[in-house]
Amino acid sequence: MTNKTLSDLHPNQECKIHSIYGGRNVNKRLYELGLNKGAKVKVLKNDVGPIILSLSGNKLALGRGLADKISVV
Amino acid sequence: MDIIALVGNPNSGKTTLFNALTGANQHVGNWPGVTVEKKEGKLKFNDSFYNIVDLPGTYSLGAYSEDEIVARDFIIKGNPHVVINVVDATNIERNLYLTTQLLEMGTKVVIALNMMDEAKQKKIEINLDSLSNQLGVPIVATVASKRKGIDELIEKAVATINEDPPVNSISYGEELDKEIAEIKKLLLGSRDEKFKDWISIKVLEGDEEVIKHIQENNGLKERLIAIKDKAVDYELEIVNKRYEFVNKVIEKSIKKPDETLVTITDKIDKIVTNKYLGIPIFAIIMYVIFQLTFVIGEDLLGGIVEGWIESLGIMMSSFLYAINSPDLVTSFVIEGIVGGVGAVIVFIPLIMTLYFFLGILEDTGYMARAAYVMDGVMRALGLHGKTFISMIVGFGCNVPGVMATRTLENKKDRMIALLINPFMSCGARIPIYLVFIAAFFESKGGIVLFSLYALGILVALIMGKIFSKTLFKGESSHFIMELPPYRLPSMRNVLRNMWDKVWDFLKRAGTIIFAVVTLLWILSIFPLGVEPYSQESILGRIGTFIAPIFKPAGFGTWQASVSLFAGIAAKEAVVAVLGMVYAGGGEGAALVSAVQDVFTPLTAVSFLIMTLLYTPCAATIATVKQETKSYKWAAFITIYPFIIGWVLSIIVYQVGTLLGF
Ligand SMILES: Nc1nc2c(ncn2[C@@H]2O[C@H](COP(=O)(O)OP(=O)(O)OP(=O)(O)O)[C@@H](O)[C@H]2O)c(=O)[nH]1
Ligand SMILES: [Mg+2]
Numbered sequence: 034m035t036n037k038t039l040s041d042l043h044p045n046q047e048c049k050i051h052s053i054y055g056g057r058n059v060n061k062r063l064y065e066l067g068l069n070k071g072a073k074v075k076v077l078k079n080d081v082g083p084i085i086l087s088l089s090g091n092k093l094a095l096g097r098g099l100a101d102k103i104s105v106v
Numbered sequence: 107m108d109i110i111a112l113v114g115n116p117n118s119g120k121t122t123l124f125n126a127l128t129g130a131n132q133h134v135g136n137w138p139g140v141t142v143e144k145k146e147g148k149l150k151f152n153d154s155f156y157n158i159v160d161l162p163g164t165y166s167l168g169a170y171s172e173d174e175i176v177a178r179d180f181i182i183k184g185n186p187h188v189v190i191n192v193v194d195a196t197n198i199e200r201n202l203y204l205t206t207q208l209l210e211m212g213t214k215v216v217i218a219l220n221m222m223d224e225a226k227q228k229k230i231e232i233n234l235d236s237l238s239n240q241l242g243v244p245i246v247a248t249v250a251s252k253r254k255g256i257d258e259l260i261e262k263a264v265a266t267i268n269e270d271p272p273v274n275s276i277s278y279g280e281e282l283d284k285e286i287a288e289i290k291k292l293l294l295g296s297r298d299e300k301f302k303d304w305i306s307i308k309v310l311e312g313d314e315e316v317i318k319h320i321q322e323n324n325g326l327k328e329r330l331i332a333i334k335d336k337a338v339d340y341e342l343e344i345v346n347k348r349y350e351f352v353n354k355v356i357e358k359s360i361k362k363p364d365e366t367l368v369t370i371t372d373k374i375d376k377i378v379t380n381k382y383l384g385i386p387i388f389a390i391i392m393y394v395i396f397q398l399t400f401v402i403g404e405d406l407l408g409g410i411v412e413g414w415i416e417s418l419g420i421m422m423s424s425f426l427y428a429i430n431s432p433d434l435v436t437s438f439v440i441e442g443i444v445g446g447v448g449a450v451i452v453f454i455p456l457i458m459t460l461y462f463f464l465g466i467l468e469d470t471g472y473m474a475r476a477a478y479v480m481d482g483v484m485r486a487l488g489l490h491g492k493t494f495i496s497m498i499v500g501f502g503c504n505v506p507g508v509m510a511t512r513t514l515e516n517k518k519d520r521m522i523a524l525l526i527n528p529f530m531s532c533g534a535r536i537p538i539y540l541v542f543i544a545a546f547f548e549s550k551g552g553i554v555l556f557s558l559y560a561l562g563i564l565v566a567l568i569m570g571k572i573f574s575k576t577l578f579k580g581e582s583s584h585f586i587m588e589l590p591p592y593r594l595p596s597m598r599n600v601l602r603n604m605w606d607k608v609w610d611f612l613k614r615a616g617t618i619i620f621a622v623v624t625l626l627w628i629l630s631i632f633p634l635g636v637e638p639y640s641q642e643s644i645l646g647r648i649g650t651f652i653a654p655i656f657k658p659a660g661f662g663t664w665q666a667s668v669s670l671f672a673g674i675a676a677k678e679a680v681v682a683v684l685g686m687v688y689a690g691g692g693e694g695a696a697l698v699s700a701v702q703d704v705f706t707p708l709t710a711v712s713f714l715i716m717t718l719l720y721t722p723c724a725a726t727i728a729t730v731k732q733e734t735k736s737y738k739w740a741a742f743i744t745i746y747p748f749i750i751g752w753v754l755s756i757i758v759y760q761v762g763t764l765l766g767f
Pocket of ligand 2: 120121122133134140141161162163
């Protein structure tokens with residue numbers, strides 16, 4: 034287990050998605066976008082506003098509230 | 107006629123392809139969620155016609171928002187003979203996820219592997235044969251924006267219509283396979299037997315519509331209750347298994363460079379999404395657009411059309427005079443058509459210029475960033491960041507602006523976005539602004555335009571905040587948005603979008619505006635014998651009846667009242683009517699000097715605020731009705747902006763008078 038979430042990461046840090054605690058619909062939405070367990074992501078921006086990730090080379094902006102609910106390793 | 111549907115992730119190039127296939131002029135832009143409606147067009151190939159259907163983009167068939175529901179419904183219920191699955195070659199993993207769902211359905215699929223130019227640039231190596239073999243569907247490499255690969259794609263798509271559907275070779279794991287087999291057994295002999303494979307997967311995936319559909323099947327219902335505890339796990343497991351399949355396919359056929367280089371997109375994003383610079387940059391971009399629009403559209407090109415209309419007016423009147431046409435006909439042609447419709451047409455160059463720049467903005471990829479940087483402000487007001495995209499679209503026209511709210515998943519977010527959209531100043535309101543700018547604020551055109559647009563945004567945001575505290579309480583949904591790479595705007599797209607809007611504007615001038623002008627002209631000459639356009643005419647009396655409402659705002663003349671009233675048919679009508687009643691045959695300069703006589707700078711400002719904010723045009727009201735399916739909201743959107751505009755223009759006029767303006 035891990036307590037680290039996406040919003041704890043610094044720019045350029047890479048990680049793997051561990052699990053998402055966002056509620057049924059949100060979880061599935063994110064899974065379908067490719068943020069499923071084991072997916073490798075890189076944080077590009079994390080200061081104010083939504084977090085920007087790179088997921089297999091493409092940019093995805095995720096609201097902070099959501100990033101808090103994504104635990105990573 | 108066989109149906110060919112275009113299906114794919116948002117922003118993968120479906121509409122670009124659609125335009126290339128059908129010769130249509132549908133709106134293309136570099137941000138996810140441009141297309142929110144189903145669009146149809148025809149393609150002729152080998153003497154047969156095919157019906158091509160462009161759909162909104164979707165990441166899955168899960169359908170979370172209105173636009174995705176449109177796509178899903180057509181894929182499932184529209185019975186396309188073949189689906190062209192547009193796949194973004196720079197983002198194959200995620201794009202193929204949707205493909206797996208098409209394979210599960212047993213739809214006949216051809217993949218258009220689009221954006222091959224960008225994939226090459228990113229040094230992504232793709233083995234097309236291996237990809238095609240593993241997926242079991244034909245693949246054609248395309249660059250839709252350069253019309254590459256289109257012919258081969260058509261050929262393959264048409265050939266696929268007569269072939270067997272692909273076989274789904276995804277393995278869902280032992281446990282799920284067993285469940286799938288159970289459910290398939292229960293479907294034997296039912297009306298759904300033909301689709302048993304797909305339905306059993308969908309049921310396990312927790313697809314609400316499919317589950318509703320099979321409610322009458324008692325055995326199946328019991329089975330579902332029996333596995334209820336596992337439902338959530340199954341759901342996510344199916345998604346995982348699809349991705350596992352995709353990854354396996356990709357591993358064997360795609361090579362990506364390890365080190366992702368820092369792209370131009372990254373560099374630009376560093377600046378435009380910066381926490382301090384983001385919003386100022388957005389404001390500067392908008393300001394520059396309005397300033398340029400003004401300089402190019404008005405100062406540089408503005409006189410051209412005006413000159414034409416003027417000489418047309420002179421020609422017409424001397425012609426009518428020469429043939430001794432009755433006074434009434436002459437007055438209709440000169441005052442009604444040249445003065446009224448002409449007053450609107452004069453602004454074509456400016457409208458064109460504005461749409462040109464908005465088109466560039468849309469095609470670069472900045473739109474998604476604008477939504478991103480505004481998310482903080484929006485969230486603080488209880489709104490969703492994506493609302494901002496529908497607001498910028500509303501700058502073009504409120505009808506697509508209201509439609510663009512379809513991409514908001516949550517009902518609350520969507521309703522607020524929809525109700526505040528009319529405060530976005532659309533292109534049709536520009537002629538009004540320009541007449542008054544020319545009359546009173548000649549040297550500050552760009553600033554006045556920008557301020558009006560900014561005021562519109564401000565009022566929209568304040569109303570949004572109020573709505574989120576009153577009518578639509580509750581949480582906003584999360585912000586999830588793809589940020590596409592920046593692209594050099596394609597002139598073809600920009601000019602096409604521009605021409606589309608200008609053509610719309612011209613069409614409206616020739617239909618609605620013409621009709622309004624004709625109607626008002628008739629009202630202005632009756633009862634017969636009165637001086638046309640006098641206060642004694644029916645038109646004058648109607649105006650005089652309304653006028654007292656606007657007295658406290660400083661423009662309580664019957665002419666202004668009638669023009670505002672006519673503006674509800676279409677906003678340009680405000681200027682058309684003013685042109686008709688004040689300027690007679692001489693639009694342009696004559697209208698401007700007439701306006702100078704009747705308004706003061708202060709009443710001009712309060713009138714502009716009213717025209718910016720009051721009741722949206724009939725087309726927008728109708729769209730609100732269509733999108734909310736409710737007369738109540740249609741009535742609401744008719745009345746509340748009127749009150750806001752009215753109150754604000756009164757305040758401005760009264761305070762301004764006190765201050766001695
Ligand atoms: N470089 C490149 N750009 C492309 C290609 N095809 C489309 N584009 C660009 O990609 C962007 C998106 O194109 P659209 O056709 O609007 O995409 P769409 O799939 O209809 O998008 P939605 O309607 O939002 O789902 C536009 O800026 C196009 O000019 C291509 O093959 N190569
Ligand atoms: Mg589209």
